[in-house]
Structures are given as C-alpha cells and as structure tokens.
Amino acid sequence: MTIVKPIQIQVANDVLEAWNNLGVVTRAEQLKSAAEKFSGATRSMALWQLDNAIHEIGEALVLPGPTGESNVLSTHGRGPFLITAQEDQADSNLQTALVGQTFAALVAGNPVVTVGPEGQAIMDALAPFVPEGVIQNVARSAEDSLIEALDLAGIATVCDSDHAQVLYQRLANKTGLLCQLVEENDAQTLPVISAPHYILRFVTEKTVSTNTTAIGGNATLLELGSKAE
Structure with a gap:
C-alpha cells in the first residue's frame, strides 16, 4: 500500500534546513517578538523557553581531543513536530502548555504543525515572525x-498517562523515522x-571531528600513550 505524505x-x-541553520540565538531573537503577542503566564512560558534554550543549547561545546583532533558538539532540530493535546483536555492552563511546547520545538530548530482552534491561535501569533x-x-x-x-520526527502533547500509552504503542508500530513522544501529564x-x-x-x-595533526600524528600519539602506561 502506498502511503501519501501529508x-x-x-x-x-x-x-x-534553512530554519535549523539559523542557529539557536537567531531563532530565539525572532521568536521573542512573537512571545510578546501573548500575555500573563503564557507570555512568561514562551520567554522562559527561549532563555532556557540559549542557556542549554545555545553554544556548541568543544570536547577533548585525546589524539590531537578537534571535536565540536552541537545540537540540531529533529524534524517536523506535531503540537497537540488530548481532545478532552479542558484545563485553563492548556494554552500555556501548548505555547511552551511550540516555542521549545521551534527554538530547537524544528518546524511545527499545530492542531485545531487552539493551535490556529498560536500559529496566527507566530506566523508573522x-x-x-x-x-x-x-x-x-x-x-x-x-x-x-513516516517523516514525523516527534509529537509534543498534553495528555493523561493512558492516552500517552496508546500513542507510544502507535508510534512503536510505525515504520519510517523514529518518532519521539514528548508528553506532559x-x-x-x-x-x-x-x-x-x-x-x-x-x-x-552532532559531533564534528577535525584532524588537526600531521599525517600519522594520531597513530604516533596513541603509540606514545600506550608506552606511557
């Protein structure tokens, strides 16, 4: 059976690719203007997600190079994320939850798809930015x-534990890209x-390793290390 990609x-x-390549700081700057379109706890949640992303993943990390190489660790978005909530969720804090999910996914470098009227309101606020x-x-x-x-990278949802279990089972039975479930209960x-x-x-x-030694240098360093022991 042929599966039609939505x-x-x-x-x-x-x-x-273009959104991911902007980098965390640039995405956060763009999204900060969108965060100002919300108010109260929802606005605070959006701004906190942006500040937290800069702190947690804003800069690439330079890792030790035991044999003289340069190792740089960075983060990248996983791919398209679905932002949703269990259909019978009616908590007054639901908009704050959905906005938190949306801003976290976006600032991390992922495009998102929201659902229903609640999602449409969030999209309308964000789209100009x-x-x-x-x-x-x-x-x-x-x-x-x-x-x-098949190409859905993840689902961020607000749901109870029973609904999450159903989603886990559905995702486990899928083929294609390994799809993450990020649930808030x-x-x-x-x-x-x-x-x-x-x-x-x-x-x-993602780790990028660059050989900064002369030809054969890594092997020489390894040999010296083994002799030292």
Whole structure:
C-alpha cells in the first residue's frame, strides 16, 4: 500500500534546513517578538523557553581531543513536530502548555504543525515572525494522518498517562523515522514543560571531528600513550 505524505510534512521538510541553520540565538531573537503577542503566564512560558534554550543549547561545546583532533558538539532540530493535546483536555492552563511546547520545538530548530482552534491561535501569533512553512495548523480531523506520517520526527502533547500509552504503542508500530513522544501529564503545574532539560527532547546531537595533526600524528600519539602506561 502506498502511503501519501501529508502536505504539511512536505512543507515542513522543505523549510527544515534553512530554519535549523539559523542557529539557536537567531531563532530565539525572532521568536521573542512573537512571545510578546501573548500575555500573563503564557507570555512568561514562551520567554522562559527561549532563555532556557540559549542557556542549554545555545553554544556548541568543544570536547577533548585525546589524539590531537578537534571535536565540536552541537545540537540540531529533529524534524517536523506535531503540537497537540488530548481532545478532552479542558484545563485553563492548556494554552500555556501548548505555547511552551511550540516555542521549545521551534527554538530547537524544528518546524511545527499545530492542531485545531487552539493551535490556529498560536500559529496566527507566530506566523508573522518566522519564515513561511515553519509553523502550520491542521484541523483535529487531520491529526491521525499526521501521526502516521513516516517523516514525523516527534509529537509534543498534553495528555493523561493512558492516552500517552496508546500513542507510544502507535508510534512503536510505525515504520519510517523514529518518532519521539514528548508528553506532559499535568496541565496545571507543567512539571515536564517547565524543566530545564525539556528542550533536549527536541534536538539531536552532532559531533564534528577535525584532524588537526600531521599525517600519522594520531597513530604516533596513541603509540606514545600506550608506552606511557
């Protein structure tokens, strides 16, 4: 059976590289203007996600080079993320949760697809400040087709533990890209979304190793090291 890729996933993949290559700091600067469109706790959540991303993943790390090479560790977006919530979620804090998910995914370098009227409101606020296609919205009726998309990199959702278990099972049975589930089970206090390490759920790591020694230098250093022991 031929699986048709949702148009939203195609669009997201088309803008992924350019959005990801802007870097964390530049994306945060663009998104900060969008954060000002919200108010109260929702605005605070958006700004916190941006500040936290700069602190946690804003700079590449230079790692030790045991044999003289240069190793640089950086983070990159995983790919298209679906931002959603369990359909019967009606908590007054839901908008703050959805905004937190959206800003974390975007500042990490991922394009996002939101769902339903709540997602449309978030998209409307963000769209003027990001390149076209970086954020999209679908009707609730189209959510299942997005979940089954082979190129979907992750789902960030607000749901109870039973609903999360169902989603885990669906994703485990999928083929294609390994799809991450990033769930928040407490829409009132948001312990997951407000944790500093939350941003790490939306990135993948990349290490670039550059040989800075002369030809054969690494082998010589290894040999010297073995003799020292």
